[in-house]
Amino acid sequence: MKRDSVTPADLLKMAVSGNRHAIGRLLSLVEKGGATADEVGTATHPLSGDARIIGITGPPGSGKSTLVSQLLKVITDAGLNPAVIAVDPSSPLTGGAILGDRVRIDATDTGAFIRSIATRGHSGGLALAVPGGIRVLDAVGFDPIIIETVGVGQVEVDVTATADTTIVVANPGTGDAVQANKAGLLEVADIFVVNKSDLAGADDARRDLELMLDLSHMTGQEDPTGRRPPIVMANSLDGSGSTELWSAIVDHGNHLVSTGQIEARRAARTRAELHSRAAGRLLAALDRAIDSPSGQAIVDGLRNRDVSPAEASDQLMRPILHED
């Protein structure tokens, strides 16, 4: 198959008929960005929107990939056709990346489609190409689609704006009840997994999460429908917990549908993606304006104390926002 001689529309036809390399190439076009990525988006958008999107996030080394591997077996045994986007970080210095999630994900038996994606400079735990990648995988018929984030700390919660169901993976021995009540990652879970539950302290970790959820209830921060995120104990040594996790994911999916939350979540996701795309264009326009001769004059005026910061930003933005 010669590269660069096949259009996105041709690739999509091949991809829909099951050609896995065509799917892979569409995902590369999405990652590359620009006009061709937009073409892929235009072609796949009408065919997508139905797949369940499951986000898996948690600290580095918490066992996300291994858990995904276990989960894929359960999902394919249930007769479904899953795909995975596994995100790993790009080096901020060289742009290089070691995408190592496949070392842990054994897909030879399940036949699941897995794509490793580097963040390529994007922060927040995901890559810019993730929404477009989901659209490709959805359009060619994968459901559910699992998004595994980079190993995250406390505040990288982009995945919640992308997934229908967000799973946060925690481990024994990584913090006490105060850690569990800090703002951020733990607030966004629809399901918790205490992974490596064979290790000492697993019951303590579970108790700390339960107490944190008790407090969410007391302070009114719980889900408006009153749903309490379940905590699944998992251990990849013997595979325990993966069946329970899949049941919890299915239950949460049904809950989203029965309460109508699915529509609200997907509306918010659509808004977030449009916002992000539009913000990208706005930032590009801003860069052009500030680097132009008239923009440089505004910078100079600000530096020489001829104008105030507020006046300078008004001058810069007026032509971009067409407010003149």
Add this chain to the structure above:
Amino acid sequence: MSQPPIRIVLAKVGFDGHDRGLRMVARMLRDAGCEIIYLGLRQTTENVVAVVEQEDADAVGLSMHNAQHLTLAPRMVNALRNADLDVPVILGGVIPDRDVAPLTEAGVAVILGPGASAEEVVCAVREAVASRS
């Protein structure tokens, strides 16, 4: 628009437990700006081909220290060709000089021996990827 990074699958096929070299090569290529889809130990030819398809990789790097290179490297080349994948195979590890000619004949793009510098590894990968049709 700048070219996207080279994406290379790194694996050891067959029964071969020595992956320190492969991890070093992964690091060399990472520091040269490549994206490495790292598979590690005990991969099958079929699995590597499936990964190349899904990951739309530009090259396959095999590391071999089990003296099966005359069997497994040509098998990888042929499996990729049979899957209609125009992807060069780069071989590293312990490869005796007398095996270089038959491996090249069999379609292995580059053969790197022990002691290859980061620069040699990176140049070899870049050239092999650039020479694709």
